[in-house]
Amino acid sequence: MSADTRLSDVDEPTFSGLAERHRRELHVHCYRMLGSFEDAEDTVQETFLRAWRRRETFEGRSTFRAWLYRIATNACLDLLARSRPEPATGGEVLWLQPYPDRLLDELPAGDADEPETVAVTRETIELAYLIAVQHLAPRPRAVLILRDVLGWPAKDVAELLGDSVNSVNSALQRARAGMREHLPAERQDWTGGEEDAGTRELVRRFTEASVATDIAGIAALLRDDVRCSMPPTPGLFVGRDAVVSDWAESGFTDLEHLRAVPTSVNRQPAVAFYHRREPDGAYLPLTIDVLRITGGAITEIVTFHGDQFPRLGLPARLPADEITE
Structure with a gap:
């Protein structure tokens, strides 16, 4: 939108059309801030409502897109102040929800041809990053995402938060240090983007062993320091022995x-x-395992409950005679 456009003169359908162009990227931004797909959806709706009601405050000094990001960030901070004033602790995030790749594919390409941009976009949506960032206090979290993910200048972040540039820079350094405490040390070795043949083979072996409930077979694919969690169920298990013991005790x-x-x-x-x-005579959703693979071994499994299947575009049921490779 051009600097001389007056939003106060725009009708609601036109305004909605302008805002909707940015829905997916705003949703992903709110998802990074909140860790919850559902909370991100609610916050985007709140963002659009606030933007419409405050449209006269758009002065054209920034782009319409940047203006929406400012509103969305503040909406996230407000939600966190109300419902989650304390960040996550202990390495797990009970409110964490998965984000389907088919929706991530809707993000605007931007500078996607730049390898560095592609890497940042991919790494900052993976679950390990989401878990780590949820351990930061809300304002440093916002600073980190705005500066390191979106690439905003410190001056713009300071203006958004009503703070000084020095305070923003200090918060960024604290946030980066906090992320280093929670992110895996071998992050540069993560598999990501297009899966290679080795990754596909590992996933195939994991799938076959899981369907066969072959704990020994699955254990052979896990790294010694593997981490497993199942939000929103409390409990983080670290280490192959602890993970295998939990599976055995849970009746897997x-x-x-x-x-x-x-x-x-x-x-x-x-x-x-x-x-x-039974008596449905069909296969119904159970769980979904999201894998992090490093160096030819599974280093993390985050398991989500079957209620996430519809959002992920997965079938609601499989016929009894259907076998999926």
Whole structure:
């Protein structure tokens, strides 16, 4: 939108059309801030409502897109102040939800041809990043995302937060230090983007062993320091022995009649599992495992419940005679 455009003269349908062009990127921004797909959806709606009601405050000093980002960031901070004033602790995020790749594909290309931009975009949507950033206090979190992900100048971030540039720079340094405490040290070695043959083979072996409830087979694919969690169920298990013990105690080996559908979320390989239920005579959603793979081994498994299947575009059921490779 040009600097001389007066939003106060725009009718609601026209305004909605302008705002809708930015829905997906604003949703991803709010998702990074909040860690919850559902909360991000609500916050984008709140952003559009605030923008419409305050349209006369758009003075054209920034782009319409940047103006929306300012409103969205403040809406996120308001939500966090109301419902999650304390950041996550202990390495797990109970409110974490997955983000389907098919929706991430809707993001505008921008400078996607630049390898560095592609890497930043991919890494900052992976679950390990989302988990780490949720351990930051809300304002340093906003500073980190605005500066390091969106590339905003410190002056613009300071104006958004009503703070000084020095305070923003200090918050950024603290946030970066906090991220280093929670991000895996081998982050540069993560698989991401297009999966190579080795990754596909590892996912295939993991899928087959899981369908067969072969704990020993799965354990052989895990790194010694593997991490497993299942939000919103509390509990973070670190280390192969702890993970395998939890699976055994939870009755995993007693499961029968499983089917699996490969997919991808948060730019990571994932496997959706279905369990045959009687008397339905069909396979219904059970869980989805999102994998982080490093150096030919599984280093993290984040498991989500079956209620996430519809959002991820997965079938609501599989016929009893359907076998998914």
